[in-house]
Amino acid sequence: MEIRFLLELLLPFLFASGVAVNPGCECLLFTSTFGKEFGVFSSPDYPRPYPSDVDCLLYSFVGGSHDIVHITFVDFDVQKTHLDCSLGDRVEVFLSLGGQLRADVNDRTPPAGVLCGGLRDVPAALYSQGPALVLAMHAAGPPSNSSGFLGRFRFLDRRSFRSDGRRVLGTECDQLFSSGDGPRNGRFFSPRYPSSYPSNTTCKYYFRAREKERIRLVFEEVSLQKRDAR
Numbered sequence: 001m002e003i004r005f006l007l008e009l010l011l012p013f014l015f016a017s018g019v020a021v022n023p024g025c026e027c028l029l030f031t032s033t034f035g036k037e038f039g040v041f042s043s044p045d046y047p048r049p050y051p052s053d054v055d056c057l058l059y060s061f062v063g064g065s066h067d068i069v070h071i072t073f074v075d076f077d078v079q080k081t082h083l084d085c086s087l088g089d090r091v092e093v094f095l096s097l098g099g100q101l102r103a104d105v106n107d108r109t110p111p112a113g114v115l116c117g118g119l120r121d122v123p124a125a126l127y128s129q130g131p132a133l134v135l136a137m138h139a140a141g142p143p144s145n146s147s148g149f150l151g152r153f154r155f156l157d158r159r160s161f162r163s164d165g166r167r168v169l170g171t172e173c174d175q176l177f178s179s180g181d182g183p184r185n186g187r188f189f190s191p192r193y194p195s196s197y198p199s200n201t202t203c204k205y206y207f208r209a210r211e212k213e214r215i216r217l218v219f220e221e222v223s224l225q226k227r228d229a230r
Contacts, residue, residue, distance in 0.1 A: 025056035025136070031063070033154055040074075043137060043148025047075070050148040054139035058105070061133045063155035068195065069133035071126040073151045076119040079144040085116035088141035091149070093126060094134040095195055105134050112196070127156075127195040163188040165205070173203040179210045 033039040041059055043050045061069045081088035092111040115122045126133070164186025165175035173191050188205055190197045207215045 025058045027058040027060055030059070030061045030153060038152040038154040040150065040152055042150045043078075046148045046150055048147065049143075049145050050137075050139060052139050052141070052143040054137055057137040059135040059137070061128070061153050061155075063131045065131060066157055066159055067131045067155040068158045068161075069126075069128040069131070069153060070156050070194075071133065071135075071151055071153050072124065073119060073122055073149055075147070075150040076115070076117075076122050077147045078116045078149065079141050079146040080117040080121070081141045082116075085114040089116060089139045089144070089146065090137075091115040092136040092138070094136070095126065096129045097132045097134065105136070111136070125194075129192050129195045161189050161193050168204075168206070171204075173201065174206070175203070176206045176208065178208040179213055180208075 028041070030039060030041065044054060044057070045051065061071070063069055078091060079089040091114070093113045093115060094105050094109060095112040097105070113123075163175050164183070165177040165188060166181065168174035168176050175188060177186065177188065191201060191203060192198060207217070209215050
């Protein structure tokens with residue numbers, strides 16, 4: 001029932017197509033949810049098996065200057081022929097396209113990740129680092145009965161994820177939270193949250209209380225790679 005409802009929502013977006021930056025790719029452009037909580041997208045012919053000759057199909061999501069793109073998959077079934085999804089049928093994910101209000105990708109743009117397999121093999125959610133996010137679908141493996149994917153997208157205001165502290169001068173990302181500088185409570189985020197944080201980066205968070213005050217920290221979400229959890 002839910003899938004039928006999503007497919008009905010999908011129809012307005014299938015016709016919002018544009019010209020791909022890479023001349024060898026076809027492109028679908030998504031710039032609005034038209035007042036709905038989320039928009040939807042799907043692989044060709046979903047829920048029937050997708051064609052085996054999809055050389056390159058771009059799904060380009062572009063929001064406003066203060067937006068980030070949030071994507072979740074309701075269903076995902078892309079034939080897996082290699083453990084790392086580097087060859088065969090796959091969906092390449094481009095999360096870091098800078099602050100540009102367009103989805104410029106080409107053969108030299110490195111993907112943030114490559115997806116294949118089933119729903120359990122893909123992240124629960126994807127977030128762009130700027131106002132644009134691109135998915136590139138390739139069907140280069142042997143024909144299969146895989147149904148492809150069905151997903152949801154929405155645009156979020158990135159200003160909702162700003163820390164309430166002050167950046168420490170002379171540092172890249174250190175934050176200072178002082179009881180005497182503002183409100184007595186607030187929020188703090190890792191760099192680029194809710195998108196993936198940058199590698200090879202050390203950020204320190206300083207919390208300074210007044211005399212006879214205590215500091216209380218509550219982590220609402222923690223997701224670190226094992227080598228980063230110290």
